[in-house]
Amino acid sequence: MSIAMSVDLKNLELPELEKLVELLGAKKYLAGYIFRYIHQQLGCDIDKITSLSKSLRTALAAQKYYISTFKSCRGIKSANDGTAKYVFELSDGNIIESVLMRDKDRLTACVSSQAGCRFGCSFCATGRLQFRRNLTAGEIIEQVYQISRDAGEKLNNVVYMGMGEPLDNYDNTLRAIRILAHPYGCNIGIRRHTISTVGIIPCILRLAKEDIHPRLAVSLHSPYQHQRVELMPIAARHPLDELINALGKYQHTTGRRITIEYCMIKRVNDSLDAARDLAALLKGIDAYVNLIEYNRHEGADYQPAEPARIRAFRDILIKSGFKTIIRYRRGRDIKAACGQLGAERIEQKIIDE
Numbered sequence: 001m002s003i004a005m006s007v008d009l010k011n012l013e014l015p016e017l018e019k020l021v022e023l024l025g026a027k028k029y030l031a032g033y034i035f036r037y038i039h040q041q042l043g044c045d046i047d048k049i050t051s052l053s054k055s056l057r058t059a060l061a062a063q064k065y066y067i068s069t070f071k072s073c074r075g076i077k078s079a080n081d082g083t084a085k086y087v088f089e090l091s092d093g094n095i096i097e098s099v100l101m102r103d104k105d106r107l108t109a110c111v112s113s114q115a116g117c118r119f120g121c122s123f124c125a126t127g128r129l130q131f132r133r134n135l136t137a138g139e140i141i142e143q144v145y146q147i148s149r150d151a152g153e154k155l156n157n158v159v160y161m162g163m164g165e166p167l168d169n170y171d172n173t174l175r176a177i178r179i180l181a182h183p184y185g186c187n188i189g190i191r192r193h194t195i196s197t198v199g200i201i202p203c204i205l206r207l208a209k210e211d212i213h214p215r216l217a218v219s220l221h222s223p224y225q226h227q228r229v230e231l232m233p234i235a236a237r238h239p240l241d242e243l244i245n246a247l248g249k250y251q252h253t254t255g256r257r258i259t260i261e262y263c264m265i266k267r268v269n270d271s272l273d274a275a276r277d278l279a280a281l282l283k284g285i286d287a288y289v290n291l292i293e294y295n296r297h298e299g300a301d302y303q304p305a306e307p308a309r310i311r312a313f314r315d316i317l318i319k320s321g322f323k324t325i326i327r328y329r330r331g332r333d334i335k336a337a338c339g340q341l342g343a344e345r346i347e348q349k350i351i352d353e
């Protein structure tokens with residue numbers, strides 16, 4: 001059997017594992033032992049699942065089942081706050097980055113869903129990297145486990161805001177959330193997962209119909225269609241009026257509040273008129289607005305908005321009835337802040353050229 005036919009057990013949801021175990025002639029409940037070993041003990045060696053018979057372990061290995069992990073992990077911690085950035089090498093040599101953010105008792109993993117990204121947002125370092133491929137569910141999950149192992153603590157939140165667009169890797173992202181939320185696994189409840197999207201309309205509508213509803217964060221970054229297209233070229237295919245309409249439908253179906261992400265870039269999208277227009281655009285939507293200070297990187301010529309301007313922008317939104325917070329830059333010294341993942345590789349390329 002070739003490697004291409006091998007199956008990563010980390011990718012499988014519990015009912016799939018149960019079917020697999022039954023196919024191998026064993027009792028269905030044994031799948032629970034495998035699932036717990038992978039997702040509670042964070043193990044990666046089938047032979048070490050000693051709650052299974054030796055014959056079942058041998059049968060699994062003989063059929064090319066395996067439990068994936070990464071080739072290497074490099075971690076770097078911020079000197080300023082509790083943020084840590086991780087650089088992982090996948091089994092095929094692709095590199096991804098993830099971030100651990102600490103806020104009192106809240107330990108959040110910001111994970112990648114793709115190696116690279118195909119959307120090329122102008123303010124984002126990842127967008128300047130070549131798109132390589134979608135991550136498997138196992139690879140999305142493994143980021144959480146590697147970070148958890150390194151931190152020596154259980155994480156309680158996962159945000160899909162790292163490299164890549166999670167809704168462009170819809171099935172694997174949803175599969176990862178289901179597995180991470182399972183009570184037999186690491187049991188991070190569905191509402192502690194946040195999918196952050198540039199606004200892929202069909203996927204938002206599809207997500208509304210799922211049986212699980214993680215939190216949804218939408219990167220709006222401008223109340224104007226032409227400016228959204230400048231910042232996020234993919235917005236040309238997902239017009240703002242249709243996007244807002246889709247958010248209304250999503251909310252109507254799920255009853256869930258939506259987070260609006262707005263990256264504050266000096267003299268680009270930080271005018272007070274833009275704040276008023278944003279408030280008017282969001283009227284009727286139960287939205288929570290995150291204003292993010294733009295994080296500089298070598299690949300883009302933007303400047304962060306002035307703090308006083310960000311506060312004035314926030315005040316307009318609050319007066320209009322939107323709960324709004326300013327997200328201060330964390331992990332900037334290690335290039336782990338929003339929009340900076342992959343920045344080191346871009347800068348290295350610039351130096352090399």
Ligand code: SF4
Binds near residue numbers: 124164232
């Ligand atoms: S902001 Fe997200 S979708 Fe846009 S380029 Fe960066 S990773 Fe890709």
